[in-house]
Amino acid sequence: MKYDNIDRIYQTLPLGSIPWNSETPPDTLVGLVQNGIVQPCKTIDLGCGAGNYAIYLAGLGFEVTGVDNSPTAIKIATEHAKHKGSTCRFIVADLLGDLYEVTETFDFAYDWEFLHHIFPEDRETYIRNVHRITRPGATYFSVCFAESDPQFGGTGKYRSTRIGTTLYFSSESEIRDLVSPFFSIRELKTIQVASRSGPHCVVYLLTNRR
Numbered sequence: 001m002k003y004d005n006i007d008r009i010y011q012t013l014p015l016g017s018i019p020w021n022s023e024t025p026p027d028t029l030v031g032l033v034q035n036g037i038v039q040p041c042k043t044i045d046l047g048c049g050a051g052n053y054a055i056y057l058a059g060l061g062f063e064v065t066g067v068d069n070s071p072t073a074i075k076i077a078t079e080h081a082k083h084k085g086s087t088c089r090f091i092v093a094d095l096l097g098d099l100y101e102v103t104e105t106f107d108f109a110y111d112w113e114f115l116h117h118i119f120p121e122d123r124e125t126y127i128r129n130v131h132r133i134t135r136p137g138a139t140y141f142s143v144c145f146a147e148s149d150p151q152f153g154g155t156g157k158y159r160s161t162r163i164g165t166t167l168y169f170s171s172e173s174e175i176r177d178l179v180s181p182f183f184s185i186r187e188l189k190t191i192q193v194a195s196r197s198g199p200h201c202v203v204y205l206l207t208n209r210r
Contacts, residue, residue: 003117004165010050010072019163019197020113021049025056028143028193028204029112033060037206038139041107046095046130047114051077055086066090067102096125105135113202115144116167123178131182134209140183142205145169146190149201175203183207 015021032038040061045054048066050073058064058081066088068074074090081088093101096118109130118126130140145151147169152159157169172188179185187206192199 003119006068006117006165007070007072009163009165010070010076013163015050015076017163018049019161019195021052022196023052025053026112026143026193028191029053029110029141032141032206033057038108038141042104043108043110044102044106044133046109046111047117048077048090049073051080051088051090053112054088054090055081055084058086058088059084062108064088065102065104065106067093067095067099069094095129096122099129099133102133105133106138107135108139108141109134110141112143113145115142116169117165119168120174127178127182131209136209138209140179140205140207140209142175143193143202144175146201146203147171148190151197151200170203172203175205179205179207183209 009018043057043062043064045064045066048054048068051066054064054066066077069092071092074092077090081090091101093099134140145167147157149169152161152167158166159169160166172190176185176188185207187204189204190201191204193202
């Protein structure tokens, strides 16, 4: 199997042991909302996992659809949303497939620490999908691990994690070349974000769809 079996991780590990799972939305995403850069609109959370950030945005008036290829994650997300009285909708879909399950288009699309799970040879397929399901002028926001990140050995483009996943660490130029044919870049920079395993250096991308 080329990619890690993320569904197996959700089936076998407690949510608290899954490194990317956090009920607290990241400051960077919160800042986009608080500063009015993105306002309540039709939104898609790409690689939504247990749905925490989708539920957060829905609570602020966003109309959110979460997508993940893990049926177990989507089941957890759906249960979380029901428990919190959230109106989020969650869909199982392969973001590298044809995305026939996603029949709408969106004003805001984001992936938080998801793109580093996709290897370079498949990234154009992914970005084309993001372009296809967003409306002209829509905002696309992404954060993925930077090649300067000190975690997981701190060297190499491909690195293994303690739970057995393999991640790809990007440069700003790689991300620019990837998205420029489809999106107009508003901000592209390397920043530091907090995580349970310590601070991460990430490539921060904010764009508008062409």
